[in-house]
Amino acid sequence: MSSFWVYPGQGAQQPNMLHCLPSEVLVDECLREASDALNEDVLLLDAPEALQSTRAVQLCLLIAGVACSRLLMAQGSHPDYVGGLSIGAYPAAVISGALGFADAVRLVALRGELMQDAYPEGYGMTALIGLDQAHVEQLIAEVHGAEAPVYLANINADNQFVIAGSNAAMAQVAALAKAQGAAAAKRLAVSVPSHCALLEAPAKALAEAFSQVTVQTPGIRYLSGSSARLVPSADKLRDDLAFNMCRVIDWRSTVQTAYERGVRLQIELPPGTVLTGLARRVFEQGSAVAFQGARLDTLSALSREEEHRNP
Known part of the structure; x- marks a missing residue:
């Protein structure tokens, strides 16, 4: 049996979501690393008025996903697969070991700016x-x-x-x-037309930025939320991340692929529980749980139990 860590997309954001993260040294370090990468205080990004910005929303989702994943990993939990819906692909790539966190922060800031500048309203x-x-x-x-x-x-x-x-x-x-x-x-609480041909031009601009960034082969199996397939190489991952904003997301098939590959534990990283509900429709056996609202020791115990089933 295997575990699958998943990361939500835009629309899952919640006011003060960074301030509500667990009060842990690893979380503080993650917030500081993101602030240093942007040369700004990321704790200003999760205010209700700030979350009207696509850039702020996407950065908050990235930071929350990586911070809470690091907490789980510090407890000895490690996923067999990772994947994310839209912007959720970025924390998934970071946790897979394919993309540095600071690089991801800068790329996501650019991604949000490109998307909101292309369609500021309407x-x-x-x-x-x-x-x-x-x-x-x-x-x-x-x-x-x-x-x-x-x-x-x-x-x-x-x-x-x-x-x-x-x-x-x-x-x-x-x-x-x-x-x-x-x-x-x-x-939905999304102010841009994501995952369609309207964002082809911003995706190409983001791909240019990706060409200047080091991307490695994922060290943890990475499932694309667009193709619902494993992404085996650095070049394919770079393409998946840059262009997922203008490609249809097939999350139904992504979860189905994970289940068919033996996944019996899905953990949804913050914020929210939407992906947990979707997984329960697919998982005839096993568990789908959300980090938000769960105890860290409970999630760690579930992960250890799954690892023992899959030595």
Whole structure:
């Protein structure tokens, strides 16, 4: 049996999320390292008003994921697989040993700036719950056009999808979805149209920055949230990280791949519990738990138990 550490994407952020991290020396060191990399105090990034910025949100998610992973690892826990949804891929890459934390902090700051500068207003993402993929794609096709761009962005579960595009186009799709039986259509706390062709130009700019950064072969097996496949080399990981902002996220298949490879313990790093709920739909056996709200010793015990099953 194996363990899988997963990292959430934008929309999972919570006010004061960095201030609510465990009061531990390792966490303080992580916050200091991130502040030094940016030459600014990262504890200013998690205020409610600061989290209106895509850059701030993505940095907070990266820092929280790495800090709490380091706490678990200091307890002797180590994942067999790592993976992240969208920006969550960056803490996953750091914990895999493929990307230095300081480099990740600077790249994520640039990533957020590129995304928010490309679409400062009028765009975003909306979750649709209760329809199958074919139905969602049909509704998108009815609305999408040059003046009303809208795309399938995330495949989260068999009946849970996220669309991205202009506010007007998403509102049209949401209205059609509700009229045709969708249980919910919820605008997400994301102010850019991620995981679609609208972000191809920012992705190319980020790829240029990645070419100046050292990326190594993952030391822990890294599952791409876009392709749902293992990423075996530094070059492929660099491509996965730079371009995941403009590629559809297939988290449903990513979790399924992990389960088929023998994963029976998924731990979701902060913030939130959304990925835990999605995993429970796939895990017929085993456990899916979230760091947030759990005791550190409980998570460590679960990890040790899984390691003993998989010597």
